[in-house]
Amino acid sequence: xxxxxxxxxxxLITTLFLSSGFLAKTALAxxxxxxxxxxxxxxxxxxxxxxxxxxxxxxxFELKNxxxxxxxxxxxxxxxxxxxxxxxxQHAYGLCLLSLGGLPAxxxxxxxxxxxxxxxxxxxxxxxxxxxxxxxxxxAQRTVLALYAANMGPDTNPVELGxxxxxxxxxxxxxxxxxxxxxxxxxxxxKETLARSDFLAGKALARNWxxxxxxxxxxxx
Numbered sequence: 001x002x003x004x005x006x007x008x009x010x011x012l013i014t015t016l017f018l019s020s021g022f023l024a025k026t027a028l029a030x031x032x033x034x035x036x037x038x039x040x041x042x043x044x045x046x047x048x049x050x051x052x053x054x055x056x057x058x059x060x061f062e063l064k065n066x067x068x069x070x071x072x073x074x075x076x077x078x079x080x081x082x083x084x085x086x087x088x089x090q091h092a093y094g095l096c097l098l099s100l101g102g103l104p105a106x107x108x109x110x111x112x113x114x115x116x117x118x119x120x121x122x123x124x125x126x127x128x129x130x131x132x133x134x135x136x137x138x139x140a141q142r143t144v145l146a147l148y149a150a151n152m153g154p155d156t157n158p159v160e161l162g163x164x165x166x167x168x169x170x171x172x173x174x175x176x177x178x179x180x181x182x183x184x185x186x187x188x189x190x191k192e193t194l195a196r197s198d199f200l201a202g203k204a205l206a207r208n209w210x211x212x213x214x215x216x217x218x219x220x221x
Contacts, residue, residue, distance in 0.1 A: 061092055069096035080128060084213040084221055087137040090128050095143065097125025103152070117152060130154050131214040133164070138174035141167055142186070149190055158194055162202015165190060167209060 060075030073096050079089035101122025104111055116122050126147065132140035141164060147153045148161050165187060168174070191199065213221050 060089065064092050064096055069099050072096050073100070081216055083215045083219060084135070087132040087135045087140065090132040090135075090214070091137055091140040091143065094125045094128030094130075094132065094140070097121045097128065099125075101125055103150075113150075113152065126152075126154060134212045135214070136171065136173065136211040138168060138171040141171060145186060145190060149186060158198040159201045159205065161190060162194055162199040163205040163209065164202075165194075165199070166203045166206035170206070 056075070057079065060072045060079065063069075063072035063075065073093060076089050076093035076096065079086050080093040082089075098121075099105060101119040101124075102111060102116040103122055103125075129140050129143050129147075133144045144153065144164050145161075145168060148164070153161070168187070194202075215221055
């Protein structure tokens, strides 16, 4: 069965990128005088060899955004498996697995829905996206909505879809950050497919919803 992908499914990671610098050791001794025992070349060498400790964290995201998911997953996998606090990595890892599983990111692209749905990488990717969404990551929640729109969501329950619509609408992090809404008609399309009773039942589920955080084996939150 051929399907057309209705909306953006591979979201660019637009979380807050941290800028970090460093302070090189000073060659000045107390009193503002140069320490004759310290070579000024030491500081130059330290600056040249310095590696931002945050750089390794962002490598996976950068590779993903460049379209190199094969390399990105190797860097994102250990981050995602850290559990709570790494929902952005879980989402990015999930998106790459969805892509490697055969789900195209291009709008209007055709694909074999049955073949993609049965692909293990796609199933694993959807699982990681859902983990991040359950933790309250608003971008992952929007990806869940996009999967529902493609009839490839985690279930076929319209009440669950109503719940995710409401959770995304009122997600406090999305509202606090003032995330720019993508004008692709995704939410409008999904709301039009729902019966009002299912939408209201979904809102009730969302009202009683609390975030849950996936934990690696042996870790409890």
